[in-house]
Amino acid sequence: MQEYDVSIVGAGSAGLTLALLLADLPLKIAVLDKGPAPELVTPSLQRVSALNQASKRLLSQLGVWQDLTSAAPYTDMKVWEADSFGRIEFSALEQGCDELGFIVDNEQLRAALYNKLQTKTNVSCLFQSRIQNISNSEQQNLLTLEGQGPMLCKLLVAADGAHSFVRQQLHMPIAFWDYQHQALVAQVRTSEPHQRCARQVFLPTGPLALLPLADPHLVSIVWSTSPEQAAELQAMPAQQFNKALTAASNAVLGLLQLESDLSSYPLKMRYASEWVLNKTVLVADAAHTIHPLAGQGMNLGLMDVAALAELIDQQISAQKPVNEQRMLRNYERWRKAEAQTLIAAMEAFKQGFGRQNPLLKLVRGVGMKLTDKLPFVKQKIMAAALGDSGDLPQRARPTVK
Numbered sequence: 001m002q003e004y005d006v007s008i009v010g011a012g013s014a015g016l017t018l019a020l021l022l023a024d025l026p027l028k029i030a031v032l033d034k035g036p037a038p039e040l041v042t043p044s045l046q047r048v049s050a051l052n053q054a055s056k057r058l059l060s061q062l063g064v065w066q067d068l069t070s071a072a073p074y075t076d077m078k079v080w081e082a083d084s085f086g087r088i089e090f091s092a093l094e095q096g097c098d099e100l101g102f103i104v105d106n107e108q109l110r111a112a113l114y115n116k117l118q119t120k121t122n123v124s125c126l127f128q129s130r131i132q133n134i135s136n137s138e139q140q141n142l143l144t145l146e147g148q149g150p151m152l153c154k155l156l157v158a159a160d161g162a163h164s165f166v167r168q169q170l171h172m173p174i175a176f177w178d179y180q181h182q183a184l185v186a187q188v189r190t191s192e193p194h195q196r197c198a199r200q201v202f203l204p205t206g207p208l209a210l211l212p213l214a215d216p217h218l219v220s221i222v223w224s225t226s227p228e229q230a231a232e233l234q235a236m237p238a239q240q241f242n243k244a245l246t247a248a249s250n251a252v253l254g255l256l257q258l259e260s261d262l263s264s265y266p267l268k269m270r271y272a273s274e275w276v277l278n279k280t281v282l283v284a285d286a287a288h289t290i291h292p293l294a295g296q297g298m299n300l301g302l303m304d305v306a307a308l309a310e311l312i313d314q315q316i317s318a319q320k321p322v323n324e325q326r327m328l329r330n331y332e333r334w335r336k337a338e339a340q341t342l343i344a345a346m347e348a349f350k351q352g353f354g355r356q357n358p359l360l361k362l363v364r365g366v367g368m369k370l371t372d373k374l375p376f377v378k379q380k381i382m383a384a385a386l387g388d389s390g391d392l393p394q395r396a397r398p399t400v401k
């Protein structure tokens with residue numbers, strides 16, 4: 001029988017970061033994933049994420065940030081509503097920082113985390129590993145693995161993403177609603193340089209984001225729209241799609257041209273009502289998913305695992321068990337508060353911009369213009385986007401100058 005202190009199911013960004021955060025503690029750790037091990041290859045930039053300063057600080061402390069060779073900083077942000085005068089702009093200069101955030105290749109991040117983990121002798125990574133059954137008691141967890149026999153662990157962490165197998169096996173209840181949006185993702189070449197500015201336009205059907213990559217003429221798009229329009233766009237020949245995309249972006253970056261395949265993701269809000277069941281705990285997308293319009297999902301998940309690792313570290317220092325119920329409930333309370341704030345903010349954005357009533361549009365336009373002129377309000381919005389607000393785990397906090 002294999003025995004571990006902590007077993008982490010899911011080697012995505014959250015699961016691998018947690019393993020690395022715990023690796024220097026006196027713990028025996030297992031990471032299991034049903035897929036293959038991430039490989040350090042040239043980043044495809046097919047799936048990217050906007051990471052904020054808090055995530056950068058965390059990943060820098062783990063010695064991973066410096067390996068993200070494709071991380072592209074952005075220094076400005078422009079948000080506007082189509083067919084309206086409403087717009088708001090943010091700049092790093094105005095915020096007194098070097099950059100507002102970074103566009104990071106998801107696979108390169110996983111590969112860099114895994115690469116670091118391989119130097120840790122107390123962490124076993126089991127890829128292409130499938131769980132058949134989980135039995136969760138008040139003392140521990142027993143996993144039955146396909147072709148590998150049983151595994152016993154004091155603490156089981158579900159980091160297995162939005163469709164979490166662990167959450168479903170243990171019948172942990174989840175609330176969800178369909179955003180009625182499909183996100184189309186691709187790399188796009190622009191005739192005008194992006195000048196390291198992240199742009200987002202709110203169209204009547206949903207937001208279109210243009211995220212600047214390291215190449216000054218390359219952006220990653222996230223076009224969230226109705227499932228019907230998404231299907232139409234996907235069925236279009238490339239030239240027709242390029243025209244539709246250029247028009248949707250108000251040609252702010254000149255002519256836009258697809259540079260990769262289009263991939264498509266249905267968007268749902270998910271929120272587990274219980275994040276802890278006996279000695280099992282949910283983190284990141286297994287606990288919550290939000291609309292990508294503010295690029296916060298991965299940032300939120302990284303802060304979940306930093307919070308959990310911090311509390312486990314404190315338990316060990318106080319010579320208390322790593323799976324103590326009180327500690328797990330503290331984690332749940334701490335991170336639920338942060339997730340709820342973002343879920344509510346995303347809903348307000350989506351609902352707010354979804355309404356096409358001309359009077360509401362006028363009010364929104366005035367509101368955005370006013371906000372753009374109010375440094376204090378802008379500062380507050382920006383602190384949240386940079387990841388500098390809220391109750392941050394120690395390792396992600398800004399250093400006091």
Ligand SMILES: Cc1cc2nc3c(=O)[nH]c(=O)nc-3n(C[C@H](O)[C@H](O)[C@H](O)COP(=O)(O)OP(=O)(O)OC[C@H]3O[C@@H](n4cnc5c(N)ncnc54)[C@H](O)[C@@H]3O)c2cc1C
Nearest residue numbers: 010012013014034050160161165284285295296297298299
């Ligand atoms: C279109 C789009 C754009 C986004 N853009 C941004 C952005 O700009 N910024 C941002 O912060 N966030 C963004 N997000 C959110 C971000 O992608 C997710 O929050 C993040 O990837 C979740 O990481 P995770 O580790 O929790 O889950 P995942 O990345 O889903 O990893 C889960 C892992 O678990 C494994 N697994 C699954 N089931 C099992 C099983 N049964 N047994 C073993 N292993 C299993 C999987 O193989 C996988 O490796 C975006 C999301 C979408 C859909």
